Amino acid sequence: MKIAVVGTGYVGLVTGTCFAEVGIDVTCIDIDQRKIDNLHKGILPIYEPGLEEMVTRNVAAGRLHFSTKLAEAIKGCDVAFIAVGTPPGEDGSADLKYVLGVAREIGENMTSYGVIVTKSTVPVGTAAKVRKEIADALARRNETIEFDVASNPEFLKEGAAIDDFLKPDRIVVGVSSERAEEVMSRLYKPFLLNGHPIIFMDIPSAEMTKYAANSMLATKISFMNDIANLCEIMGADVNMVRKGIGSDARIGTKFIYPGIGYGGSCFPKDVKALIKTAEENGYQMQVLQAVESVNEAQKEVLYNKVRKHFGGELSGKKIAVWGLSFKPKTDDMREAPSLVIIEKLLAEGCTVSAYDPVAMEEAKHSLGDTITYAKDQMEALIDADALLIVTEWPEFRVPNFEVMSRLLKQKVIFDGRNIYDAAELQAAGYAYHCIGVKTAHHEPA
Ligand SMILES: NC(=O)c1ccc[n+]([C@@H]2O[C@H](COP(=O)([O-])OP(=O)(O)OC[C@H]3O[C@@H](n4cnc5c(N)ncnc54)[C@H](O)[C@@H]3O)[C@@H](O)[C@H]2O)c1
Numbered sequence: 001m002k003i004a005v006v007g008t009g010y011v012g013l014v015t016g017t018c019f020a021e022v023g024i025d026v027t028c029i030d031i032d033q034r035k036i037d038n039l040h041k042g043i044l045p046i047y048e049p050g051l052e053e054m055v056t057r058n059v060a061a062g063r064l065h066f067s068t069k070l071a072e073a074i075k076g077c078d079v080a081f082i083a084v085g086t087p088p089g090e091d092g093s094a095d096l097k098y099v100l101g102v103a104r105e106i107g108e109n110m111t112s113y114g115v116i117v118t119k120s121t122v123p124v125g126t127a128a129k130v131r132k133e134i135a136d137a138l139a140r141r142n143e144t145i146e147f148d149v150a151s152n153p154e155f156l157k158e159g160a161a162i163d164d165f166l167k168p169d170r171i172v173v174g175v176s177s178e179r180a181e182e183v184m185s186r187l188y189k190p191f192l193l194n195g196h197p198i199i200f201m202d203i204p205s206a207e208m209t210k211y212a213a214n215s216m217l218a219t220k221i222s223f224m225n226d227i228a229n230l231c232e233i234m235g236a237d238v239n240m241v242r243k244g245i246g247s248d249a250r251i252g253t254k255f256i257y258p259g260i261g262y263g264g265s266c267f268p269k270d271v272k273a274l275i276k277t278a279e280e281n282g283y284q285m286q287v288l289q290a291v292e293s294v295n296e297a298q299k300e301v302l303y304n305k306v307r308k309h310f311g312g313e314l315s316g317k318k319i320a321v322w323g324l325s326f327k328p329k330t331d332d333m334r335e336a337p338s339l340v341i342i343e344k345l346l347a348e349g350c351t352v353s354a355y356d357p358v359a360m361e362e363a364k365h366s367l368g369d370t371i372t373y374a375k376d377q378m379e380a381l382i383d384a385d386a387l388l389i390v391t392e393w394p395e396f397r398v399p400n401f402e403v404m405s406r407l408l409k410q411k412v413i414f415d416g417r418n419i420y421d422a423a424e425l426q427a428a429g430y431a432y433h434c435i436g437v438k439t440a441h442h443e444p445a
């Protein structure tokens with residue numbers, strides 16, 4: 001089989017590489033010449049654990065190619081995936097200009113029957129628009145090449161993308177013809193052999209499934225953040241409550257960790273887009289509106305705790321920040337809560353010294369030289385009045401608190417991810433604040 005993946009970002013590069021890994025001939029296409037030039041040199045545009053080795057292996061095997069030339073790469077493909085960005089427009093709705101632009105280009109250049117698949121997250125009705133763009137382009141060429149469209153939303157998580165792709169909980173495919181179903185079954189056969197279920201459905205349901213999944217996960221997080229905030233006020237420990245409810249299989253243990261609000265390129269954008277879709281169709285997503293507003297407030301919770309601890313006087317304080325990316329094991333800074341927290345600290349006259357194992361280069365695009373970037377996690381602590389844990393990278397989990405106490409000016413930790421043991425830190429003389437737990441030094445933020 002021969003396939004093209006258009007858009008070589010977090011989703012496109014992982015998708016293309018994983019299909020190459022199971023023996024399919026893949027060309028990954030991007031309009032960004034620099035990205036493609038770098039990929040030809042073996043330099044990846046993103047940090048994703050395990051991806052570099054897999055790319056190298058499949059390029060060497062001659063199964064994985066990179067190009068900026070869609071017109072050439074699309075020729076003779078059985079399947080073309082559209083995996084370009086769908087960023088939020090001014091009003092929160094998904095901006096489809098990249099997706100539809102690619103559809104048009106495919107129509108202008110395809111030479112034989114193929115299935116054109118939207119892998120980007122797109123609102124219900126987008127596949128129909130993709131179909132029209134392709135049909136119109138073919139009509140302009142006076143061509144009558146047959147084609148199908150399909151919707152195959154992607155559920156991978158950054159930082160765990162390869163495993164999520166190769167061992168998915170499920171593969172969702174929306175189709176409207178038996179021929180497209182047959183092609184997509186053949187494409188995903190290697191995954192099905194490993195027992196992962198493929199769920200075929202109509203196209204609008206597949207498109208909606210993606211938004212429903214992300215919105216449900218975001219709802220779990222905002223719900224737990226709300227519970228965490230109430231736990232603090234009432235003197236309960238959200239860590240215990242989380243274990244208590246998570247052991248009910250109907251609730252489950254995943255995605256109920258409170259923190260500093262969800263970030264990333266998906267949850268914030270997709271929750272907004274679903275609210276907007278509903279609005280445009282005369283319906284109000286009341287639960288999701290609350291999910292969003294809880295999330296906005298939660299991004300400020302850690303900052304509020306800092307402010308309260310220092311009696312509202314933050315000017316001149318040096319704050320160390322561990323973790324900048326929106327979650328561990330990625331360099332992605334899109335909608336990272338760190339940006340909100342740091343902006344507020346800087347506005348109060350603090351200086352910030354940050355360390356992140358992989359996201360500092362990416363962070364410089366938004367934070368520039370407004371903060372200092374430490375060469376390691378310990379350097380960030382020197383003379384700091386407090387340490388903020390913003391991203392729960394594994395290397396932050398068991399630090400040497402003894403050494404840290406010699407570097408910090410004040411032994412104060414604000415833990416936005418609840419990774420430390422409050423009793424242990426308090427015994428070591430630290431003032432320790434976390435989320436949803438009434439600690440000795442605590443006052444609800
Ligand atoms: N990032 C994730 O974890 C994730 C997971 C599931 C779904 N999604 C969805 O997948 C889509 C892509 O997300 P992403 O994070 O990979 O985005 P991204 O920004 O990392 O990558 C998009 C790529 O598309 C390229 N591009 C734009 N226009 C193009 C064109 N006309 N031709 C060729 N290439 C073009 C860009 O240069 C960029 O490299 C979005 O709809 C997103 O919601 C993302």
Ligand SMILES: O=c1ccn([C@@H]2O[C@H](COP(=O)(O)OP(=O)(O)O[C@H]3O[C@H](CO)[C@@H](O)[C@H](O)[C@H]3O)[C@@H](O)[C@H]2O)c(=O)[nH]1
Nearest residue numbers: 154155156157158221255256257259262263264266326327
């Ligand atoms: O219990 C939890 C779990 C996550 N988060 C936060 O939620 C955000 C998103 O995390 P995660 O879902 O792990 O990362 P993403 O890579 O954004 O993946 C989500 O978004 C992708 C893009 O649509 C989907 O494909 C994935 O299934 C979906 O999990 C991050 O800020 C996390 O810190 C919490 O606060 N508490």
